[in-house]
Amino acid sequence: MKKPFTLIALLATLPLSNANAADTATLTLNMDTVWVAIAAALVFFMQAGFALLESGMSRAKNSVNVIMKNYVDACVGSLVYWLVGFGIMFGINHSGWFGEDHFFVNVADDFDYTFLMFQTMFAATAVTIASGAMAERTHYRAYLLGAVIITAIIYPVYGSWAWGGAYGGSGWLADMGFIDFAGSTVVHSVGGWVALAGILVLGPRMGRFSNDGRAHPIPGHNLTSVALGGFILWLGWFGFNGGSTVAASANIGLINLNTHLSAAAGAVGALLALMAIRAPIYMTTVINGSIAGLVAITAGAATMTPPFAIITGLVGGVVVVAGERLLYLLRLDDVVGAVSVHGFAGVWGTLAAGIFKHGDMFNSTQILIQFIGISAAFLWTFPVALLMYYLLDKTVGLRADSISEQRGLDFAEHYEIGYPEFQLEKLHEKRG
Amino acid sequence: MAAIMSVETNGDASAISLEEMTRMRQAVYTALLPFFETNALLEAIWLWEEEYATVDDVLIRRFVQEVCTGEMTIMVNSVQHNLMAHINDGEAPLEDDPYRLMVAYRAGHVDTSSPASTAPESPTENMQLFQTLLTNMNRMLEAENRYSAYLVRNYADEALAEYRGSMSISQINELRNWMQNNGGDLRHHYSAKQMSSVLHLVYTGACAYFGPKLANDIHGMTIKSVEGAGAVDDIMAESAEE
Numbered sequence: 001m002k003k004p005f006t007l008i009a010l011l012a013t014l015p016l017s018n019a020n021a022a023d024t025a026t027l028t029l030n031m032d033t034v035w036v037a038i039a040a041a042l043v044f045f046m047q048a049g050f051a052l053l054e055s056g057m058s059r060a061k062n063s064v065n066v067i068m069k070n071y072v073d074a075c076v077g078s079l080v081y082w083l084v085g086f087g088i089m090f091g092i093n094h095s096g097w098f099g100e101d102h103f104f105v106n107v108a109d110d111f112d113y114t115f116l117m118f119q120t121m122f123a124a125t126a127v128t129i130a131s132g133a134m135a136e137r138t139h140y141r142a143y144l145l146g147a148v149i150i151t152a153i154i155y156p157v158y159g160s161w162a163w164g165g166a167y168g169g170s171g172w173l174a175d176m177g178f179i180d181f182a183g184s185t186v187v188h189s190v191g192g193w194v195a196l197a198g199i200l201v202l203g204p205r206m207g208r209f210s211n212d213g214r215a216h217p218i219p220g221h222n223l224t225s226v227a228l229g230g231f232i233l234w235l236g237w238f239g240f241n242g243g244s245t246v247a248a249s250a251n252i253g254l255i256n257l258n259t260h261l262s263a264a265a266g267a268v269g270a271l272l273a274l275m276a277i278r279a280p281i282y283m284t285t286v287i288n289g290s291i292a293g294l295v296a297i298t299a300g301a302a303t304m305t306p307p308f309a310i311i312t313g314l315v316g317g318v319v320v321v322a323g324e325r326l327l328y329l330l331r332l333d334d335v336v337g338a339v340s341v342h343g344f345a346g347v348w349g350t351l352a353a354g355i356f357k358h359g360d361m362f363n364s365t366q367i368l369i370q371f372i373g374i375s376a377a378f379l380w381t382f383p384v385a386l387l388m389y390y391l392l393d394k395t396v397g398l399r400a401d402s403i404s405e406q407r408g409l410d411f412a413e414h415y416e417i418g419y420p421e422f423q424l425e426k427l428h429e430k431r432g
Numbered sequence: 433m434a435a436i437m438s439v440e441t442n443g444d445a446s447a448i449s450l451e452e453m454t455r456m457r458q459a460v461y462t463a464l465l466p467f468f469e470t471n472a473l474l475e476a477i478w479l480w481e482e483e484y485a486t487v488d489d490v491l492i493r494r495f496v497q498e499v500c501t502g503e504m505t506i507m508v509n510s511v512q513h514n515l516m517a518h519i520n521d522g523e524a525p526l527e528d529d530p531y532r533l534m535v536a537y538r539a540g541h542v543d544t545s546s547p548a549s550t551a552p553e554s555p556t557e558n559m560q561l562f563q564t565l566l567t568n569m570n571r572m573l574e575a576e577n578r579y580s581a582y583l584v585r586n587y588a589d590e591a592l593a594e595y596r597g598s599m600s601i602s603q604i605n606e607l608r609n610w611m612q613n614n615g616g617d618l619r620h621h622y623s624a625k626q627m628s629s630v631l632h633l634v635y636t637g638a639c640a641y642f643g644p645k646l647a648n649d650i651h652g653m654t655i656k657s658v659e660g661a662g663a664v665d666d667i668m669a670e671s672a673e674e
């Protein structure tokens with residue numbers, strides 16, 4: 001993540017007359033603001049992508065609940081991030097471990113607001129990743145409490161290590177030279193490890209893995225919305241990666257080209273992997289492959305050339321298929337494949353950013369630093385999230401009871417039905 | 433007399449007539465009946481009588497939250513909805529005034545832990561529905577896969593043994609026999625909650641051995657088949673009248 005104002009500072013040193021330099025600096029600031037604000041809006045639009053993709057992969061009786069999780073975690077996450085998270089992540093970072101100011105930002109410079117807006121969207125993305133994995137069996141209140149802790153502590157603390165110190169000081173991983181341009185690890189792996197912790201504490205959905213050892217597929221109710229969600233995420237990612245320049249700079253073209261090629265390669269990688277293992281070519285897996293390509297390129301989008309972006313995406317797609325198989329063997333029920341897509345592909349992408357760094361490829365020191373960053377993310381995020389969900393389960397209750405699962409969380413948690421014309425479960429209402 | 437006592441307890445006798453008080457009690461009793469077992473139901477009615485009978489409707493939510501504890505928490509909205517519907521609908525058919533039952537319960541003369549201790553009853557409409565639902569569901573499971581259906585019955589048989597907290601032993605034994613043999617009328621009375629939990633048990637077993645997708649489909653078809661039968665009965669009754 002490039003620090004704000006770098007480009008402005010550079011332009012200010014150009015040998016122009018004072019008046020021209022001032023105009024140019026103002027123009028540059030305006031252009032930066034416009035681009036980052038648009039990018040923030042694109043990243044926000046990703047919430048719609050997540051909501052459609054996740055609800056489509058869930059059963060109809062849980063569709064409202066999934067949408068509500070996506071909708072409200074973005075709201076709660078944004079408020080908490082403004083209140084606490086942003087300060088921890090980007091405030092003055094003397095220790096290298098967390099920021100110390102810029103909490104509940106009130107009065108700041110114009111571009112600081114833009115930067116905060118953009119970063120808030122990132123936090124919202126990180127927090128929403130777990131919702132899909134934990135779909136169809138999580139108590140709504142417990143989930144939202146988890147979202148608060150993620151945006152207040154889990155995400156910003158790790159973020160401060162890798163990206164911290166925008167207003168002074170620096171994170172310890174950033175000091176080592178850790179590359180994670182737009183957050184393969186900072187945003188996506190962190191979200192993926194939180195999701196992994198969540199599904200471990202929750203256990204699988206009722207009937208997903210039966211008593212006699214068999215696994216029962218639980219198809220989603222609307223694959224059309226899954227595809228639309230995939231397209232929206234892809235579009236939003238141009239803001240996610242392109243906006244991470246935090247400036248209207250010339251390399252946005254390369255970044256977004258890499259983003260696009262990697263996504264395309266991710267879909268192809270997943271498709272080839274499915275064909276190689278003679279599995280049906282599942283649409284959901286192919287879409288997850290493209291998202292894995294997007295996740296993977298996020299770390300190195302600005303430091304790779306297009307051929308290596310394609311390799312990164314292609315491998316990302318394969319990683320998703322392998323990851324889904326691994327979770328299946330471990331009897332872990334990840335409804336949308338979030339752990340594979342965001343966790344595993346994030347790990348691969350962050351490594352790839354070190355391996356394929358333009359002008360310094362296969363540098364073992366850089367790869368080691370990448371590995372340290374990846375390990376730190378897991379060692380911080382997973383145990384804390386595991387503890388958090390365990391405590392939530394023991395206090396407010398994380399797992400919905402089986403009768404709520406049978407009736408669907410739409411009815412049990414929200415007293416609303418996503419598709420009243422089709423859902424027979426509504427008949428329970430009449431019988432009590 | 434009962435109504436007078438309760439009204440006096442609340443110290444707001446002028447606010448509500450005896451008839452209205454009785455009707456309200458009947459409405460609350462009727463509304464809560466599908467959700468609670470006898471002892472919990474009578475406790476709830478007493479709570480309403482003593483603390484909520486004369487308060488404004490907006491406080492009904494607090495009453496519902498107070499009685500819907502534990503696993504009933506998720507039913508708060510349903511209970512409130514049903515309660516408001518019965519209280520506000522003057523035309524709704526109501527159960528008899530439960531006051532005698534309430535007094536007997538307070539005096540310890542009602543064995544609420546075991547509804548089966550009363551003499552066997554003829555099957556009510558709900559009981560008939562319950563039996564039909566179970567029978568149809570079992571048939572559909574059989575049609576899908578006989579061996580898996582057998583496993584589901586065994587699963588339910590084992591799980592029913594753990595229901596001692598909410599059912600009498602004779603009820604449990606009757607249900608276990610009935611489900612294994614799948615026939616005849618049930619002699620005991622089961623509350624709506626008990627019936628619901630038994631149906632849920634079979635559904636859970638179906639999830640485990642048929643998968644949630646098939647279990648959902650079969651469960652949905654079972655409900656539909658009963659609805660269909662009801663509709664047919666209505667038509668038959670209408671045609672007979674004609």
